[in-house]
Amino acid sequence: MATSFNEQFDQHGAWRREFALRLKLLSEWLKDHELLDAAVEERLRRLEGSMRSDKVMVAFVAEFSRGKSELINAIFFAGYKRRIMPASAGRTTMCPTELGYDADVPPCLRLLPIETRLHMQPLMEWRMVPEKWTRIDLDVNDPAQLAKAFEKVAEVVRVTKDDAKALGFWHDDTPEDNPPLGSDGLVEVPKWRHALINIAHPLLKQGLVILDTPGLNAIGAEPELTVNLIPQAHAVVFILAADTGVTKSDLAIWREHLIAEDADTDARLVVLNKIDTMWDSLSTPIQVQAQIDRQRATTAEILGLQVEQVIPVSAQKGLVAKVNDDMELLQASRLPVLEQALSQGVMGQRQKILRSAVSGSIGDLRLEATRVIQIRRRDLAEQMVELKGLRGKNTSVIKHMRARIEQEQGDFDASGAKIHAVRSVHLKLLREVFSLLGNSTLKTEMTELTTALRQPGIKLGVRKAYSETFDRLRAGLRKAATTSADIQSMLTGTFKQLNAEYGFSLQAPREPELARYERDLDLVERSHNQYLGMSNALRLAQPEFADRLVRALATRLRVIYESALGEVELWNKSAAAQLDAQLRERRRNFGRRIEAIERIQQAASGLDDRISEIESQEATLDQLDAKLAELTAHLTSTSVSAGAANSDSALKQA
Structure with a gap:
């Protein structure tokens, strides 16, 4: 089976950790040989910081009831052998939810009350005020407790029409977009503005950030989500229902929030979810496949994508298959195809960018350190001429x-x-x-x-x-x-x-x-x-x-x-x-x-002794130069597995 997103991300995490370790050892070697000036130290600090804090954000975007949370469960949380994100009927994500990992924060769910929309501070500033968030501690070893806590992101509250208007969920000029008005004159709106989930999931610990977004009305009401978080995601997975295809509200989300002029559509994947609704016992497998293929081609044409970027899956069957270790059902769900597309697209592109940046920075670092060696070499040459x-x-x-x-x-x-x-x-x-x-x-x-x-x-x-x-x-x-x-x-x-x-x-x-x-x-x-x-x-x-x-x-x-x-x-x-x-x-x-x-x-012998010392120092500088080239070459190597053992050996010898 092709490498899944989870496996590819594991490899990416291992590469980052290996790189950070070798970078630290290189720093110690440079310091021991007095090659660590302010510029070299700054480059090392930035490189190490970027490798340790490197995040890969994948945003999942969909209108309500497209199976978005179920897809997140199937790809990332099937190991818990149950649903973790709320995905059952009537329970869905109502506020933007970020799943990530910060070692300095205990496992917890933090919820920002919807009332904060009445204030002008952006989300970034609210993040700096932890006391304004409702916090629920999490037990990462208890799947049932996790799932119960995560149900909070589906909570709603009923408010007056005026309050809904102030919060950005009611607009007199566009009545067709407004939520239904209850018989009591109240409107149902999300209880929370934003949710942050901090857990030590293996993928999250390695720098993955999952952004789970609510439907069109909630997206449009939160400008920071639209103009900041989604555009900066390394990949966007847009989920549609296979039986309905691209609806009017789906198309509105796509055009208004996901595709800009000159946008990189390669970082966009469209999922036709719920293909199991097309598994009709009265139709042959060939007929079912033909129907899925037509829906896929139509979707690609409407959204202006390559057909390969539209992937039909059944998130629900994929989750069931992983929970029950049913390989036949997993293949039928097509979930592995989506995971492979994520691993090749998201991780491949991210690694390419990161390695390119690393290569340039290491080249500059080597140049700075080599210059110090050259200065010493030139000074020794001057002394040698002088003494001879x-x-x-x-x-x-x-x-x-x-x-x-x-x-x-x-x-x-x-x-x-x-x-x-x-x-x-x-x-x-x-x-x-x-x-x-x-x-x-x-x-x-x-x-x-x-x-x-x-x-x-x-x-x-x-x-x-x-x-x-x-x-x-x-x-x-x-x-x-x-x-x-x-x-x-x-x-x-x-x-x-x-x-x-x-x-x-x-x-x-x-x-x-x-x-x-x-x-x-x-x-x-x-x-x-x-x-x-x-x-x-x-x-x-x-x-x-x-x-x-x-x-x-x-x-x-x-x-x-x-x-x-x-x-x-x-x-x-x-x-x-x-x-x-x-x-x-x-x-x-x-x-x-x-x-x-x-x-x-x-002493008469002092001259010859000093000339011998300089010759020895020149040889030492040659060794330093060769070792610097060797260590930096290990860091720019594209293959971790091939270079790691040799690099560790070289550093120990140094």
């Missing part, structure tokens, strides 16, 4: 040599003011970049957008207000990129001058690629424009809803700007670390040269 030139010379020549070295050292120490002046200009320009990418700039833009959206009659000008905001944000990023280019030119010129004057081997580090953050802005703008252009126009006329949307936008933009700022900071640190390393090595070099002269003055 003293062979056969008398005492006065040696004294003259010492005086010349001390003069060079004095001149070098005096150059500190010039280097400090260069750094001052560099930091002044850098502060401009930090200001353009800082929180205060973003906060100002979001305040201006909020003010614009509160203008009377803004309903028809919402797109324009957003467009102007993103234009300003892009202009700011471009200005930051231009200033960065100026700094890069200055660094290149300054480093060239210092190399000529002091024999350094400085090289300006690679300039930050801020253009890619502009592309990220484009993606965010597209997802918001999509949201603005649909049936939410009436909601956007309500100031409180517009405020929620802006806060959701600010949360996502903050991530982009913090990433850009981090890249600029690492660039700056790489330049400063190079200069610091070469200054430090040059001062050490002066000390070693004077020490060598003293030894030569004290």
Whole structure:
């Protein structure tokens, strides 16, 4: 049988853990050999952090009664030998539910009351206020207790029509979308706004995050879900009912929330669930298959996908088959086909991105460490030439040599003011970049957008207000990129001058690629424009809803700007670390040269001894360089199983 999603994710988790361990050992090796300057240490810290905290989010999206929670049970929780997520008739997920694992938090279910929608804080801020959440502790070894606790996500509460309107579930302008009004004049709405489930499930411990979303009405009412969580998911599984195909509300979810202009449809899988309803005893298996194939082809055509991206399954039969170890029924449910598509699509793409990032970072790290080795090699070569030139010379020549070295050292120490002046200009320009990418700039833009959206009659000008905001944000990023280019030119010129004057081997580090953050802005703008252009126009006329949307936008933009700022900071640190390393090595070099002269003055054999020492040190540097290449090559190896044993052996020997 092909590798299932669970097995593929296990392999991904093992690769991440193996990589993090080898990275830690490499860090210790670099530290032991004094190759760990500030820039190298920062790259190691970021790499290790990204590997340990790497998350893979899979969002499950569907209208009500499509079998979404049952599908989650079948793929991820069949090992409990029962339903864990509520999926029986009349019980379904009513609020967005995230399942993940945080080792610092005990196993628990946290529920955010629906009333928090009356406040303006985005979900990200509510996460930082644990006392506002209702918490239920979980026993991960008791499936019955887990299932009972998870039923909470299906809870509803009855409220007045005015309260439903304030919470975003009732709109006078679109009565067809409103929930039914009871005979008592009350409306049924979700009791909870958001749920966070923290359990030590094997897949969740390895970084999987499952996002279970409610139906269309609930999705549209929560802008942060639509413009933040779903667009950032690494894969979206959209569930339809096989017997009904694409309904009007299904199509609304697909067009309004899941497909944006230029979207990567490869990360979208459509599941035609409940194919068991087509298992008709009056039809032959061939006739049943033909009916499923027609529904699959029609669905792919309507949604604009390849037929291979539409996968017919029976989640219910798949769960029953796994619980009862019925391989024949499991094959008939087609669940393994979906698991294989998830493993190849989600995990394959995620690993490709992560390994590409790792390869680039390790290459930069190796370059930084190699540069320190080269500085030491060059200094040894200079000493060797100097010492060999003293062979056969008398005492006065040696004294003259010492005086010349001390003069060079004095001149070098005096150059500190010039280097400090260069750094001052560099930091002044850098502060401009930090200001353009800082929180205060973003906060100002979001305040201006909020003010614009509160203008009377803004309903028809919402797109324009957003467009102007993103234009300003892009202009700011471009200005930051231009200033960065100026700094890069200055660094290149300054480093060239210092190399000529002091024999350094400085090289300006690679300039930050801020253009890619502009592309990220484009993606965010597209997802918001999509949201603005649909049936939410009436909601956007309500100031409180517009405020929620802006806060959701600010949360996502903050991530982009913090990433850009981090890249600029690492660039700056790489330049400063190079200069610091070469200054430090040059001062050490002066000390070693004077020490060598003293030894030569004290004993006739001192010269030959010192030359032998330098030759030995040169050989040691060659070994260091070879070991660095070996260790970094192990880290960039694409095959964990092939390289792990050799890597561990190499590190132990080092």
